Structures are given as structure tokens and as C-alpha cells.
Amino acid sequence: MMAISLRFSSNTARATPQARRTPFSVADILASLSDAAARxxxxxxxxxxxxxxCGLQALALLHAPEAWLPAAITVKLAPGESIVLGQxxxxxxxxxxxHLSLRRDAQDGWMLRNLSASRQVVLMRDAGEQRMGSVPLQAGQRFQIDSALxxxxxxxxxxxxxxRDGHEWRYDGAVLYRDGRQQANCPQSHVASKMLSFWNRYAPGVLTISRPLSFGGNLYCDNRLGLVQVTPGAAQLARSNGRLQLSAGNPDGDRAAVLVLNGGVQSDLRKQEAxxxxxxxxxxxxxxxQLNADADRLTLKPSRxxxxxxxxxxxxxEQVSWQWQQRALWDDGHAKAVWIGLATSIACIAAGLAWTAVRVRGGAANLGMLPAAGCVLATGVIALISQRAGYAPSAASSLLLAACSLLLWLALPGRLTLLAAASVVLLAAGLLAQLELGLGAPESxxxxxxxxxxxxxxxxxxxxxxxxxxxxRQAARGTHLRQRSIEWMLAxxxxxxxxxxAAQVLWGDETGVFDLQPVELAKLALTALTAHCLALRFNWHSGPQRLAEQGARWLQLIAPALLFVALLGLSLVQVDDFSPLILLLVWSTVMAFAYAVAARNHKLAAALIVMALTAAGAIVYLRCVGTDDLIRWGFYADRFLVWLNPAEHPHTGQQLLLGARAIADGGWLGADHWMGLRSLGMSAGSAVHIPAVQDDFAASFFLNRHGLAGGLLLWVAQAAFLAGIVVSAARAYKAGAGAGGFRHAWSGRxxxxxxxxxxxxxLGHFLLSWGTNLAIFPIMGQPMSFxxxxGSHLLFFLCPLLAFSAISAPSLEGE
Incomplete structure (x- = not known):
């Protein structure tokens, strides 16, 4: 099998016998760094x-006002006494x-009841969780919803x-059967709902996708059990903690009584006491x-x-007392290991820079930063584990950790590219905005x-x-990966x-699974597979000619299409908006245009440009025409109606209205008229109430705090990042086109x-996020890169993309 390599080279020459190996001083290090910066x-x-x-982040921490919160809440009640607690x-x-009622019973001790009509209370024991207002069903029980028994x-x-009434119902957590038959789909069901129903009918039990059974309404369809004159959603039956549990629902209309009868005991789930x-x-x-119950007092220690x-x-x-504590921005408390890791990382980075400064012409200089990279990685893992365990590192240590990470990225051997410089600036700006939001919000x-x-x-x-x-190191040793190895890695x-x-479809929802977003990893895999197959496509004529080997190559080329279909199916089944479809459309258009440029197919390139201009014209047309023709569009029409007339839809258009108000309050120079410099660390104001302001509407908060002037600077950095991508891609294409052998040609392509x-x-993330925040597009949930x-977008997509671009950049210098 022909070998294929991604060649790498450093801009440093090989070591000479005259390389400096004598002890060095701080002055030597500073002089070397100064010379490097001058060059x-x-x-x-x-x-x-x-x-x-980073200095602005430190200034925000210094300017942040004192904030206090309860470390412990103590409730003292006499026997037979009760109290209502809430926000x-x-x-x-x-x-x-x-929200809840606490009662101290002379025999049973402390008793709790949920008073909220829409929000649950969860009790956590060693054996598992119990949601108030729910109970696992058992054989021999009877339950009553309003008058239906x-x-x-x-x-x-x-x-x-x-x-009930001569009909037998069976529910397995995914499908409802009436007299042994699955119910038909509901009228006007979406394609995603029909696909999900079809899958649950024929898939093995372990692979079915959980769907709750809803009681109420007038329809017997899908997973709805209709009850005359009972509000839809009055009760639900769903899987929880490995059991099927009946719970009182939260209907929009009048609430129905939900009773469970076990022998002679009757309990109302809406008034359940535990x-x-x-x-x-x-x-x-x-x-x-966290609870600590004594004879006459109950201590609650809040977290999160x-x-x-x-x-x-x-x-x-009178019965409630608090033990106050001050918000700690500098002290880590239990997370001392983070500071130890940070100190070690800083020392390793300094030692690596010193090693590089002394061995200025040696290939061994590249090894000086390896301990620093390992220390930064280990410290990041410790910080993440500490946060998940409930002992989050302080904001100051997080600032230092982020600064060390970005400094490490700049200190690595190799020539700095426009793409790398812009990405570092965008990452630092994003961290500044997230810190300002965290310090300005009214909760911990x-x-x-x-x-x-x-x-x-x-x-x-x-x-x-x-x-x-x-x-x-691989480049210095002249080694490379073989094509078969690369293809196995991509597979x-x-x-x-x-x-x-698949895990997200089976056990997650549109927000992800296990606190992760697998779609980010899938986007990277789709891009890598497509790049490999398109690179092979240009040398199709020089490959094997036997029919069996041709079939294997066709399977290689359609692998990205299979992953694309999987992403498309996930978008239709799991996500309530069409932002993933738009994102895939942008990606497909750009990849097709890149192929047209590489293949010198001017007709295809022109057709893609016309298509993009037509899409832009369609947006303007929708703005001008209005909403009369959108009503018949069904499900997706709501988002367009909210986009075109948000004032007529104040509830669903809340994000758009609040975001527009925040941007208007920011003006050109920010809400403080100093581009956010005077308000560093201060209250975020009403902007914090924008739904998903930390994700989809992060740009609205940024424009509110730093104004349109700050937004223009951010756009410049984003444009520089995209320009850096284009420049690096153009250089790679040039290297591939001018290569003499198949290995180098494939590598460049x-x-x-x-x-x-x-x-x-x-680019798709930038377009969707800015379009959503500036009301250019209907509301679509996609985070703005950087x-x-x-978290998943940063770890599973942006960081690997930056690593690949950094690895590719020096390789172009040696070709």
C-alpha cells in the first residue's frame, strides 16, 4: 500500500556543534524573548x-462588588408546627x-409537601431519587384521573x-398499546414523530426511545390516552429510576385530581407528603x-x-435563620490541587521558554514545551473534576489556567499564523464575556x-x-502514517x-447526553471523512481497476454521505428548530464550492454563488412580504411569525424582544458609555434575563456590555479567523497541486x-448566531464559536480544528 504522510517541519534549523549549552541567566532569557518579538x-x-x-478579566475580578449567600439555612419547628418556604x-x-411546606410531626418527624403547580421537588436517598407528586405503579393498585378509574x-x-371500560392498555415506556395494538399517529404529526413511532414499534426493547404516556384530551392516538373533559397532560406515566411512575402533570388548563388507591388508602399525588x-x-x-435533620431543627446547605x-x-x-458566607473569587477552598497544578504549569512553561531560548538552533528545543503541555492538560482535568464534584476552582484560578493555556499555545515551536493569532484573541474575548456574565448575574x-x-x-x-x-518529532525523524492506517483511524x-x-437519540435530548453534545464530534468526523474522500477523488483514475477494488473505493467515498444522513436524521428527530439543517446546508455549499475551485469547475462555482445570493434575497423577501402566507407552513411557521412580528407574540418572542432591547441599551459604546470598562465585574442588568444568554444570545450580552464598537472589533477578529482559514487552505491547495508524488498531493488536498x-x-455558527441576535434570521439555537x-463545541470541535490547522501550517513550509 502506498504510504501517505502529513509532513511537518519546524522553522528552526538543526542543532550545530556551536549551539549554546552553557548556563543561562534571566537576562539571557529576556534578551532572547525580546529578539524573537522584534523579529x-x-x-x-x-x-x-x-x-x-487577560488584564481586563483580572480587573473585573478586582472591581466585582462583595456578594453574600447563605452557607446554611436552619429551620426550627415545634411538634405539630409547619411553615411554608419559597424563593x-x-x-x-x-x-x-x-414552593414547599415543612411540617414536624410528633411521630413521623419532618414531613415535606410540594406546593408548586409547575415545578417539582426531588428527594434524594441512597436508594435513588423520588419526584414529589409521583409514585411507581404496582399490580393490584387503582389510580383515578378526575373521574376516570x-x-x-x-x-x-x-x-x-x-x-378501563373493557379496554386493556399496555405501556412499555416507549409505546402505548390499546387491546394489543399500537395506536395510530396523531393528526398533523410531524415527520420526526412518525419516524420515532415507527422505530419504537419494530426496534428491540433496549433500543427503543423513551416517550411519556399522557392522559387527558379527546384523542386516542400515539402515546395519548384521551379522557373526556380532562385537560390534556393532566397526568403522565413515564420511566424514571428504572421504574414506570405515574405523576401529576402540569396542564395549561384546569388541573384534574390524580388519586392512587392502594387497598383502603387513598393519596392525591398533587398533595403528596413525604x-x-x-x-x-x-x-x-x-x-x-444537603439535609441534616435533628430533633427540633432541620439544616439545609444550599449548593448551585x-x-x-x-x-x-x-x-x-422567626423559625428560619441563615449562616452567611461571602462569595469567594480568589480562594479555592477545597480545590488546592488546582493551584498546585497552576504553579507547576507556569514553572514548566517558563522552563520550556528558557530551554528554547538557550537552544535557539536545536531540534531539541521542541521538546522543552512537552512537560508544560502535560501540566496544563493535567491541571485542566483536575479543575473539571473538581467542578463536577462540587468543589469548583475559584474564578482567579480559572483565569490563570486559561491564560496559561493560551500562552502555551503561543509558545509552541512554529511560525505564528493569522488563524492562530485570531483564535487566541477570540478565545480570550469569549472568556472575558463569560466572566462578566458570571460576575454580573444575581446568582452563584x-x-x-x-x-x-x-x-x-x-x-x-x-x-x-x-x-x-x-x-x-515525527517530522524530524522522517516518519509518516501509511494510507491504510489513516483510513482505519478515520473509520x-x-x-x-x-x-x-445513537446514545443521544436513545438516552438524551436536543441538549445532548451525559452533559455532552455528540453532534460536535460528528461534525468533525464528517469534515475529516469528506476531506479524505475528496482528496482521493482527484486521483481516482490512477487507482485500482479491478471491479472488487473499485467497489471498496466507492464505499470509502460514500462514507461521509452516511454520516451526513445520520446527522440529518438526528436534526429531524431530536431538535425542535431547523438550525442544524441550515448549518449542514452552509457546510455543504462551502464544500461544494471548495471542490469546484479545486476541480476548476467554473459552472458549479457560479451556480453556488447564485444559490447563496438567492437565499439572501429570500430573507429580504420574507421581511418585506409579511406573515400572511406563513400560516399554512405548520410547525416551523411559528418561528417565522415570531421573527417577523415579535410584538404580537410576547411569550414566544421573549428572547428576540429582550435581546433587541439589550442591544439597543448598549448603543455604540456600551451601556456604561465606556465600552464596558467602567462596568467590569458589575451587575449585568436586565440582559441576564435573556433566555439562553450564555449560549445562543451571548452576542446580545456582548453588544449590551461593549456596544457596537466592541462588536465591530469582535467582527474584525472573526473575519481575521475566517481569512486565516482561507489563507491556510489556499496554501495547502497550492502545495497539493504542485506536489510531484501522490503522497504529497493527497496530503495537500x-x-x-x-x-x-x-x-x-x-462560518455557519457565526452566521446563525449573529442572524439570530440581530433578528436577521428566525430564532435558531446555535452557540457562537469562541x-x-x-463546552462541547470548544472541546470537540474548535480545539481539534485549531490543532489541525497549527500542525498543517508548518508542514506547508517544508513542501
């Missing part, structure tokens, strides 16, 4: 901008005003069978409380989503986005740095991506298509 003005400018952005008493921002005939972990004996923690409105106060003073009921949990982004950035850039150093990558997508595909996805707090 590379771009590097000096990038370091200056990075230092300014104010629990410091739980997302709880109702009167059902008899439970059989129930286990897999299914439950019940009967004993706190054996309960370790409760979750109220997304705020988690805690309301912040300007001072340790608050009027509380908002800082977690900044802390998570800093940890993931350290992991991504640490891995990328080690990969770059490995590539440089394994695609398999992992498809398995992750692969880098060309890979960079074009990765840049196309980033700016939004999208």
Missing part, C-alpha cells in the same frame, strides 16, 4: 492583545414564591398493564440542598443556583460557565499542544461519532478540504 511583530501584537484581555427563604432563584393488572420494571427520614438531599427549583445578596442582612421568618451558578470553559480550554489546548509536539473516528449520536470544512462550520459557553 515577529505579529506575535508581539498577539501577546499584547492577549495580555490586555425568598431558600435563596433559590428558580423556585416559586411558596383504572385498574393496574400487572406492573414491573419493563411495562405496566391497566384496564417523610424526610433517610433523605440526604433535596432539589428545589434547580437549587440543591444560590441567590446572591449585597450584604448579610435579610428579613426572615453563572460563574460555572467561565470555570468550565477555562478547564475545557486547558484540556483541549493541552492535548493539541502534545499532538503538535509529536508531529514535529474508528466515524464509528465513535455515530455511536455518540486533504488539508485543503479539511480546513474548508472546518471553516464552513465556524464567544458562547459551549
Amino acid at each position: 515577529n511583530a505579529g506575535l508581539a501584537a498577539t501577546i499584547a492583545i492577549l495580555a490586555a484581555l 425568598h427563604e431558600l435563596a433559590a432563584p428558580q423556585a416559586d414564591r411558596n 383504572f385498574d393496574v393488572q400487572a406492573a414491573d420494571a419493563g411495562s405496566v398493564t391497566f384496564s 417523610a424526610l427520614a433517610g433523605v440526604n438531599a433535596i432539589v428545589v427549583g434547580h437549587t440543591r440542598f 443556583h444560590i441567590k446572591l445578596f449585597g450584604g448579610p442582612e435579610l428579613k426572615l421568618p 451558578s453563572w460563574l460555572r460557565y467561565y470555570q468550565k470553559s477555562a478547564a475545557l480550554l486547558a484540556i483541549g489546548l493541552g492535548l493539541g499542544a502534545m499532538l503538535r509536539l509529536w508531529a514535529l 474508528a473516528f466515524a464509528t465513535v461519532a455515530l455511536a455518540a449520536l 486533504f488539508r485543503y478540504f479539511m480546513l474548508c470544512g472546518g471553516g464552513a462550520f465556524v 464567544l458562547s459557553a459551549g
Whole structure:
């Protein structure tokens, strides 16, 4: 098999016998760094901008006002006494005003009841979780929804069978059967719902996708069990903690009584009361409380989503007392290991720079940064694990970790490219915006986005740095990967991506699975497979001519199409908007244009340009025509109606209206008229109330804080990043076109298509996010690359793309 390599070379020459190996001083290091900066003005400018952005983050921490929160909430009740607690008493921002009732019973001890009509209370025991207002069904029980009475005939972990009015119903967590037959699809069901119903009917039980059974309404269809004069959604039956549990629903209309009859005991799920004996923690409105119950007092220690106060003073009921603590921005508390890792990382980076400064002409200089990359990676892992364990690192240590990661990326051997410089600036600007949002929000949990982004950035850039150093070493040794090895690696990558997508369909939702977004990994796999196959396509005529081998090559070329279909199916089944479809359309158009340029197919290139202009004209047309013709579009029409007339849809158009108001308040110079410099670390104001402001509407907060002038600077950096992608791709295409052998030609073409595909996805994110925030497009949920707090997008797409581009850039110098 012909060998194919991605060649790498450094801009440093080989070591000579005269290379300096004598002891060095700090002055020598500083002089070498000064000479290097003088020789590379771009590097000096990038370091200056990075230092300014990191300095603004440090200034935000210094300017942040004092904030207080309860470390413990103590409730004292006499036997037989009760109290109602809610948002104010629990410091739980997302709880109702009167959310739960606590009662101290003389015999059963502390008792709890959920008073909220729309938000649940979760009790956490060693044996599992219990959602208030729900109960697992058992054989022999009866349950009643309003006046409809059902008899439970059989129930286990897999299914439950019940009967009413001569009909037998069986529900297995995914499909509802009436008298042994699956119900038909509901009228006007979407394609995604029909596909899901078809899959659940014929797939094995372990592969079915869970769907709740809804009681109420007038329709018997799909997973709806109609009940006359009962509001749809009055009750639900769904799988939870490995059991099928009946719970009181949250209908839009009048609420129906949901009763469970077990022998002679009758309980109303809407008024369910549970004993706190054996309960370790409760979750109220997304705020988690550790419980410690004594004879006459109950102590709740809140964590996550805690309301912040300007001072340790608050009027509380007589039975409730708080133990105050101040928000810590500099002290890590239990996360001391992060500071140890940071100190080690800084020392390793300094030692690596010193080693490089002394061995200025040696290939061994490339090895000096390897310990630094390993330390940054390990510190990022420690920070992420600490945060997931409940001991998040401080904002100051996260700032230092992010700065070390970006400095490491700039300090690695190789010439700085426009793409690398722009990406470092965009990453630092995004971290600044996330820190400002975390400090300006009125609750403690908002800082977690900044802390998570800093940890993931350290992991991504640490891995990328080690990969770059490995590539440089491979190039120095003259070794390369064979084509068969590359194809096996791409096949394994695609398999992992498809398995992750399947996991999201089976166990996740449109927000991801296991706190991850597999679609980001799938986008990278799709781009890599497509780049490989398009690179092979240009040498199709020089390949094997036997029929069997031709068939194998065709399978190689259609592999990206299979992954594309999988992504398309996920978009239709799991996502409620059409943003993934638009993203895939942008990517397909750019890849087709890149192919047309490489193949010198001017007709195809012209057709794609006309198509893009037509799409832009269609947007203008929709703006001018109005909404009369959109009503018949069905499901997706709602988003267009909200986009065109948000004032007529104040509820669904809340994001658009609040985002527009925040941008208008920012003006040209920001809400503080100083491009956000005077408001660093201060309150974020009403902008924090924009739904998904940390993700989809991060640009609205940025424009509110830093104004359109700051937005223009951000656009310049984004344009520089895309221009850097184009320049690197053009150089790769030129290297491939001018190569003398198949190996070098494939390598250049692969880098060309890979960079074009990765840049196309980033362009799509920029277009969708700016279009959503500026009301150019209907609301579509996609994070803005580099700016939004999208952890999976950063770790699984942006960091690998930056690593690949950095590895490809020096390889072009040697070809």
C-alpha cells in the first residue's frame, strides 16, 4: 500500500556543534524573548492583545462588588408546627414564591409537601431519587384521573398493564398499546414523530426511545390516552429510576385530581407528603440542598443556583435563620490541587521558554514545551473534576489556567499564523464575556460557565499542544502514517461519532447526553471523512481497476454521505428548530464550492454563488412580504411569525424582544458609555434575563456590555479567523497541486478540504448566531464559536480544528 504522510517541519534549523549549552541567566532569557518579538511583530501584537484581555478579566475580578449567600439555612419547628418556604427563604432563584411546606410531626418527624403547580421537588436517598407528586405503579393498585378509574393488572420494571371500560392498555415506556395494538399517529404529526413511532414499534426493547404516556384530551392516538373533559397532560406515566411512575402533570388548563388507591388508602399525588427520614438531599427549583435533620431543627446547605445578596442582612421568618458566607473569587477552598497544578504549569512553561531560548538552533528545543503541555492538560482535568464534584476552582484560578493555556499555545515551536493569532484573541474575548456574565448575574451558578470553559480550554489546548509536539518529532525523524492506517483511524473516528449520536437519540435530548453534545464530534468526523474522500477523488483514475477494488473505493467515498444522513436524521428527530439543517446546508455549499475551485469547475462555482445570493434575497423577501402566507407552513411557521412580528407574540418572542432591547441599551459604546470598562465585574442588568444568554444570545450580552464598537472589533477578529482559514487552505491547495508524488498531493488536498470544512462550520455558527441576535434570521439555537459557553463545541470541535490547522501550517513550509 502506498504510504501517505502529513509532513511537518519546524522553522528552526538543526542543532550545530556551536549551539549554546552553557548556563543561562534571566537576562539571557529576556534578551532572547525580546529578539524573537522584534523579529515577529505579529506575535508581539498577539501577546499584547492577549495580555490586555487577560488584564481586563483580572480587573473585573478586582472591581466585582462583595456578594453574600447563605452557607446554611436552619429551620426550627415545634411538634405539630409547619411553615411554608419559597424563593425568598431558600435563596433559590428558580423556585416559586411558596414552593414547599415543612411540617414536624410528633411521630413521623419532618414531613415535606410540594406546593408548586409547575415545578417539582426531588428527594434524594441512597436508594435513588423520588419526584414529589409521583409514585411507581404496582399490580393490584387503582389510580383515578378526575373521574376516570383504572385498574393496574400487572406492573414491573419493563411495562405496566391497566384496564378501563373493557379496554386493556399496555405501556412499555416507549409505546402505548390499546387491546394489543399500537395506536395510530396523531393528526398533523410531524415527520420526526412518525419516524420515532415507527422505530419504537419494530426496534428491540433496549433500543427503543423513551416517550411519556399522557392522559387527558379527546384523542386516542400515539402515546395519548384521551379522557373526556380532562385537560390534556393532566397526568403522565413515564420511566424514571428504572421504574414506570405515574405523576401529576402540569396542564395549561384546569388541573384534574390524580388519586392512587392502594387497598383502603387513598393519596392525591398533587398533595403528596413525604417523610424526610433517610433523605440526604433535596432539589428545589434547580437549587440543591444537603439535609441534616435533628430533633427540633432541620439544616439545609444550599449548593448551585444560590441567590446572591449585597450584604448579610435579610428579613426572615422567626423559625428560619441563615449562616452567611461571602462569595469567594480568589480562594479555592477545597480545590488546592488546582493551584498546585497552576504553579507547576507556569514553572514548566517558563522552563520550556528558557530551554528554547538557550537552544535557539536545536531540534531539541521542541521538546522543552512537552512537560508544560502535560501540566496544563493535567491541571485542566483536575479543575473539571473538581467542578463536577462540587468543589469548583475559584474564578482567579480559572483565569490563570486559561491564560496559561493560551500562552502555551503561543509558545509552541512554529511560525505564528493569522488563524492562530485570531483564535487566541477570540478565545480570550469569549472568556472575558463569560466572566462578566458570571460576575454580573444575581446568582452563584453563572460563574460555572467561565470555570468550565477555562478547564475545557486547558484540556483541549493541552492535548493539541502534545499532538503538535509529536508531529514535529515525527517530522524530524522522517516518519509518516501509511494510507491504510489513516483510513482505519478515520473509520474508528466515524464509528465513535455515530455511536455518540445513537446514545443521544436513545438516552438524551436536543441538549445532548451525559452533559455532552455528540453532534460536535460528528461534525468533525464528517469534515475529516469528506476531506479524505475528496482528496482521493482527484486521483481516482490512477487507482485500482479491478471491479472488487473499485467497489471498496466507492464505499470509502460514500462514507461521509452516511454520516451526513445520520446527522440529518438526528436534526429531524431530536431538535425542535431547523438550525442544524441550515448549518449542514452552509457546510455543504462551502464544500461544494471548495471542490469546484479545486476541480476548476467554473459552472458549479457560479451556480453556488447564485444559490447563496438567492437565499439572501429570500430573507429580504420574507421581511418585506409579511406573515400572511406563513400560516399554512405548520410547525416551523411559528418561528417565522415570531421573527417577523415579535410584538404580537410576547411569550414566544421573549428572547428576540429582550435581546433587541439589550442591544439597543448598549448603543455604540456600551451601556456604561465606556465600552464596558467602567462596568467590569458589575451587575449585568436586565440582559441576564435573556433566555439562553450564555449560549445562543451571548452576542446580545456582548453588544449590551461593549456596544457596537466592541462588536465591530469582535467582527474584525472573526473575519481575521475566517481569512486565516482561507489563507491556510489556499496554501495547502497550492502545495497539493504542485506536489510531484501522490503522497504529497493527497496530503495537500486533504488539508485543503479539511480546513474548508472546518471553516464552513465556524462560518455557519457565526452566521446563525449573529442572524439570530440581530433578528436577521428566525430564532435558531446555535452557540457562537469562541464567544458562547459551549463546552462541547470548544472541546470537540474548535480545539481539534485549531490543532489541525497549527500542525498543517508548518508542514506547508517544508513542501
